[in-house]
Amino acid sequence: MFVISFLVRRLAQGALIIFLVTLLIFTLLRIVPGDPVRLMAGGMAPEALIEQIAEEMGLRDPVLVQFGRYMSGVVRGDLGQSFVRPASGASTGGSSFGDATRGERADVLTLIGETLPMTLQLAFLAIVFAMVFSFLVGIPAGLSPGRWPDRVAFYVSSIFISLPGFWLGIVLALLLSVKLGWLPAIGYKGFAYTILPAIVLAVELSPVLIRTLTGSISSAMTMPFIAVGRVRGLSQRRIIFAHALRNASVPLLNLLGIQISGLLGGVLVIEFIFDYPGLGLLTINAVLQRDFPLIQGIAIVTSAIFVLINIAVDLIATLIDPRLEY
Amino acid sequence: MNSSPVLSVRNLSVDVGTGAGARPVLSDVSFDLAPREIVGIIGASGSGKTVLARALVNWIDPPLRIASGSVEYKSQNILDLAGGRMRLLRREIAYVGANPMGALDPTLPVGRQIVEKLSAVVPGIDPSEARKRVIDLLGAVRIPSPRLRFDEYPSQFSGGMMQRALIVDALVSNPAFLVADNVTQPLDVTVAAQVLRLMRELTERFDTAVVFVSSSLPTVKEAADQVLVLSEGRIVERNTPQRLIDAPQHPYTLQLISQIPKIWTSEAAAVPRTPNAARPTISIRDATRTYRVRKRGTFAAHSEVRAVRNVTFDVMPGENFGVVGESGCGKSTLMRLLSRLEFPDSGSVICNGEDLSKLRGKTLLKFRRDFQLVLQDPFNSLPPRTSIGAILEDPLRVHGMRNAKEIRERVLTVMAEVELPANLYDELPLGLSAGQRQRVNVARAMVLEPKVLIMDETLSSLDQTEQFRLLALFEKLQVQHGLTYVFISHDLAMVRRVCNRVAVMYLGEVVEIAHNERLFFDPGHPYTKALLSAVPTLEERRYKPEDCLLEGEPPSPIDLPPGCSFASRCPHAFDRCRAESPTLTARNHGELAACFLVEGPGARAAA
Numbered sequence: 001m002f003v004i005s006f007l008v009r010r011l012a013q014g015a016l017i018i019f020l021v022t023l024l025i026f027t028l029l030r031i032v033p034g035d036p037v038r039l040m041a042g043g044m045a046p047e048a049l050i051e052q053i054a055e056e057m058g059l060r061d062p063v064l065v066q067f068g069r070y071m072s073g074v075v076r077g078d079l080g081q082s083f084v085r086p087a088s089g090a091s092t093g094g095s096s097f098g099d100a101t102r103g104e105r106a107d108v109l110t111l112i113g114e115t116l117p118m119t120l121q122l123a124f125l126a127i128v129f130a131m132v133f134s135f136l137v138g139i140p141a142g143l144s145p146g147r148w149p150d151r152v153a154f155y156v157s158s159i160f161i162s163l164p165g166f167w168l169g170i171v172l173a174l175l176l177s178v179k180l181g182w183l184p185a186i187g188y189k190g191f192a193y194t195i196l197p198a199i200v201l202a203v204e205l206s207p208v209l210i211r212t213l214t215g216s217i218s219s220a221m222t223m224p225f226i227a228v229g230r231v232r233g234l235s236q237r238r239i240i241f242a243h244a245l246r247n248a249s250v251p252l253l254n255l256l257g258i259q260i261s262g263l264l265g266g267v268l269v270i271e272f273i274f275d276y277p278g279l280g281l282l283t284i285n286a287v288l289q290r291d292f293p294l295i296q297g298i299a300i301v302t303s304a305i306f307v308l309i310n311i312a313v314d315l316i317a318t319l320i321d322p323r324l325e326y
Numbered sequence: 327m328n329s330s331p332v333l334s335v336r337n338l339s340v341d342v343g344t345g346a347g348a349r350p351v352l353s354d355v356s357f358d359l360a361p362r363e364i365v366g367i368i369g370a371s372g373s374g375k376t377v378l379a380r381a382l383v384n385w386i387d388p389p390l391r392i393a394s395g396s397v398e399y400k401s402q403n404i405l406d407l408a409g410g411r412m413r414l415l416r417r418e419i420a421y422v423g424a425n426p427m428g429a430l431d432p433t434l435p436v437g438r439q440i441v442e443k444l445s446a447v448v449p450g451i452d453p454s455e456a457r458k459r460v461i462d463l464l465g466a467v468r469i470p471s472p473r474l475r476f477d478e479y480p481s482q483f484s485g486g487m488m489q490r491a492l493i494v495d496a497l498v499s500n501p502a503f504l505v506a507d508n509v510t511q512p513l514d515v516t517v518a519a520q521v522l523r524l525m526r527e528l529t530e531r532f533d534t535a536v537v538f539v540s541s542s543l544p545t546v547k548e549a550a551d552q553v554l555v556l557s558e559g560r561i562v563e564r565n566t567p568q569r570l571i572d573a574p575q576h577p578y579t580l581q582l583i584s585q586i587p588k589i590w591t592s593e594a595a596a597v598p599r600t601p602n603a604a605r606p607t608i609s610i611r612d613a614t615r616t617y618r619v620r621k622r623g624t625f626a627a628h629s630e631v632r633a634v635r636n637v638t639f640d641v642m643p644g645e646n647f648g649v650v651g652e653s654g655c656g657k658s659t660l661m662r663l664l665s666r667l668e669f670p671d672s673g674s675v676i677c678n679g680e681d682l683s684k685l686r687g688k689t690l691l692k693f694r695r696d697f698q699l700v701l702q703d704p705f706n707s708l709p710p711r712t713s714i715g716a717i718l719e720d721p722l723r724v725h726g727m728r729n730a731k732e733i734r735e736r737v738l739t740v741m742a743e744v745e746l747p748a749n750l751y752d753e754l755p756l757g758l759s760a761g762q763r764q765r766v767n768v769a770r771a772m773v774l775e776p777k778v779l780i781m782d783e784t785l786s787s788l789d790q791t792e793q794f795r796l797l798a799l800f801e802k803l804q805v806q807h808g809l810t811y812v813f814i815s816h817d818l819a820m821v822r823r824v825c826n827r828v829a830v831m832y833l834g835e836v837v838e839i840a841h842n843e844r845l846f847f848d849p850g851h852p853y854t855k856a857l858l859s860a861v862p863t864l865e866e867r868r869y870k871p872e873d874c875l876l877e878g879e880p881p882s883p884i885d886l887p888p889g890c891s892f893a894s895r896c897p898h899a900f901d902r903c904r905a906e907s908p909t910l911t912a913r914n915h916g917e918l919a920a921c922f923l924v925e926g927p928g929a930r931a932a933a
């Protein structure tokens with residue numbers, strides 16, 4: 001019962017958030033300089049033609065009218081068509097203006113559907129790497145504050161936090177891929193291509209996870225029920241794994257919710273460096289080409305993902321610690 | 327008691343710190359615990375009771391260190407046992423502490439954690455049998471609907487209920503002995519009395535010997551066969567409770583006994599009746615305060631917590647007015663209404679003829695000077711990094727005093743008045759004892775020369791000796807400055823010593839208002855009797871717990887049923903009580919009680 005009411009309440013809030021994000025991005029895209037029609041039609045196209053195309057596409061209507069039209073598509077599951085990409089693949093646009101009819105342009109939903117799974121795969125693997133590593137380093141550190149495992153964790157996270165992602169990406173690609181030939185790096189031809197970018201992202205994620213885990217475990221270990229647990233006859237292992245970790249995991253989960261949302265920035269850079277065909281690469285290209293519908297669609301999908309992740313995190317947190325209520 | 331002892335403590339000494347900085351906490355403690363015996367240990371705060379209790383269960387962590395001696399159980403010194411072997415003994419050695427709310431993992435159901443402990447100390451026990459056993463015992467300690475409670479979380483238990491659950495946790499493995507450190511201290515008197523009674527019953531039923539540690543001699547007297555008096559880490563006296571009280575030998579024991587407040591004997595302080603005055607200083611009229619809290623697991627539904635309901639009374643100038651009741655009865659909400667931190671939803675609070683909610687500008691400022699609060703907690707209410715002088719100067723500056731020299735003089739005068747040495751002016755509060763901190767709090771209130779001091783559990787966290795000194799100080803200040811005090815407290819013995827008139831609250835309502843003597847000698851409301859029957863005292867009780875003290879705890883103030891709020895626990899409840907609520911009815915001499923059984927002169931009190 002609690003779970004259902006929680007989900008309904010949070011999903012309604014989430015829908016509102018997504019709506020507001022969409023409105024914001026939609027408006028901003030109409031305000032920023034750079035006419036997409038000019039880009040589509042090419043620099044040489046006469047002014048009158050550009051006006052005509054813009055008129056046809058409804059780009060000269062008031063912003064709110066355009067937004068209404070767009071949203072009515074969105075609720076029917078239609079995110080519109082890309083301005084620039086043909087359905088076949090490579091992007092059009094540039095200097096020559098073929099009169100590419102609308103039907104040939106790619107569906108935004110299809111474009112996202114092709115790239116999103118790739119990015120999810122990358123993000124998931126990065127989180128798994130980051131979690132495993134953070135637990136291995138963070139738990140011993142949290143259990144012995146001030147002693148060597150704690151110092152190791154401190155140094156490791158300090159070093160990781162000061163490594164720029166793009167630099168690490170290039171160095172690892174040169175080392176592991178070019179020099180040693182252990183892992184493939186550029187492009188995507190199979191699962192192995194995900195490993196290297198995931199490692200780079202994991203290095204970016206783990207410092208904060210390690211610090212949080214260390215801190216929350218060492219503070220959980222000072223809670224009275226830990227000491228009392230020993231006197232009650234619980235074994236050290238049970239105390240650590242059944243109680244201390246359980247209590248330490250709530251702050252970690254909350255952090256993870258925020259971190260995953262922040263992961264997107266990292267994904268953009270990493271996908272670009274490794275030429276990894278994910279949502280990040282798609283976003284960069286869409287922005288460079290002023291592909292409004294595509295940018296818009298990506299914004300909706302990513303904000304929906306953030307909303308869902310945060311709902312999931314809060315739900316798991318309330319299931320772990322019943323005192324919490326969101 | 328001629329069988330061999332369960333536990334022998336021999337020449338036990340414990341130090342804190344190591345090397346040159348080491349200081350003894352326990353010195354040369356020796357005693358035996360016979361099977362089925364209850365040994366009480368009593369001593370002032372800081373005398374080493376908790377350290378001793380922990381040593382008995384081999385729970386001494388740095389900076390504490392066993393300096394010498396042994397704790398023998400089954401002819402082995404358990405202090406020498408390594409972790410693993412000690413853990414096997416936990417089945418036979420149980421411990422319950424003074425912090426019930428912190429003792430279990432807040433994220434797991436209570437019942438499951440007790441089962442977890444049982445299977446840890448009795449490996450191989452069948453889980454469903456363990457579960458059954460825990461539910462049986464939860465029922466045996468009179469936790470209502472134990473099957474449901476088994477799956478509830480620690481935060482859903484009240485302090486008293488949690489303490490019972492921990493007693494179950496301790497006894498579930500049938501231990502040979504149990505160490506109970508101040509188990510009743512955090513509980514309300516009526517609940518503490520229940521828990522005490524329960525412990526005695528259970529230890530008999532399970533054949534468990536008990537070491538019962540407490541800072542309250544009356545409590546120990548109820549529980550123990552033998553009492554050891556601990557002072558500065560040494561056992562200074564041992565005897566049966568009755569002989570200890572009748573003929574104390576050691577000066578410390580003498581002092582301890584002399585400080586236990588008297589309630590009904592002739593030595594009890596005679597508190598004068600309230601002086602007659604034309605106009606009350608504070609009068610609270612039919613005030614109600616309701617909080618809305620969202621119901622868990624619903625969208626928009628709210629529950630109403632009726633924290634204060636239709637409260638009406640007057641406080642006269644120069645009076646000591648007491649408000650008593652158990653935790654959660656609305657005392658602190660009432661304090662917030664009286665001090666204008668919150669406003670009542672309906673009704674009003676009137677001070678010197680003016681409604682508090684209408685005060686503005688100058689009159690508001692004057693009210694803020696005249697009414698000062700002194701709060702409960704001496705440890706968290708002082709900013710740790712501000713010097714004491716600066717803490718006391720602050721209110722003066724807020725109220726517009728500018729001349730630095732005058733401010734300093736005023737602060738020093740107040741410090742002298744509350745008997746704080748002047749050299750503390752530049753010190754931080756860190757090094758102060760609880761009593762000194764509370765004096766700083768009083769000084770902070772006194773520095774503006776108020777007319778009324780509202781004391782919310784101000785003395786609760788202090789030990790007897792300190793309480794005594796502060797009460798003497800309050801008396802002196804009252805004579806010097808003509809102060810009016812409102813004491814909000816759960817401590818009836820303290821209220822008996824100082825308050826002219828007392829209001830008894832239950833579930834947000836005032837159920838009785840009476841002069842001191844009348845309240846203690848001829849209470850009108852069954853709840854007042856229950857409270858009086860549970861006060862820890864060395865005297866012959868006027869009200870027998872068997873007749874007055876009922877099981878259970880106050881119901882939650884959320885969504886109250888109709889009728890008398892005490893009906894669920896009242897020994898005299900009859901049909902009418904469950905349908906109608908009684909209003910405050912005048913007995914004679916302007917004393918009021920809200921119970922259908924009160925036969926007043928017929929007149930109903932004006933609300």
Ligand SMILES: Nc1ncnc2c1ncn2[C@@H]1O[C@H](COP(=O)(O)OP(=O)(O)OP(=O)(O)O)[C@@H](O)[C@H]1O
Pocket residue numbers: 342351369370371372373374375376377378388389390508541
């Ligand atoms: N972990 C500790 N570290 C340092 N000093 C300690 C520690 N535990 C206790 N002490 C010191 O040992 C002395 C005895 O403390 P203890 O807690 O046993 O007192 P107590 O009799 O239980 O007091 P109370 O009635 O307030 O519970 C005190 O001086 C205290 O400061």
Ligand code: SF4
Pocket residue numbers: 851852853890891892893894896897898899900903908920921922923
């Ligand atoms: S009114 Fe009834 S239930 Fe209430 S206190 Fe009196 S006798 Fe008890």
Ligand SMILES: [Mg+2]
Pocket residue numbers: 375376508
């Ligand atoms: Mg103690």
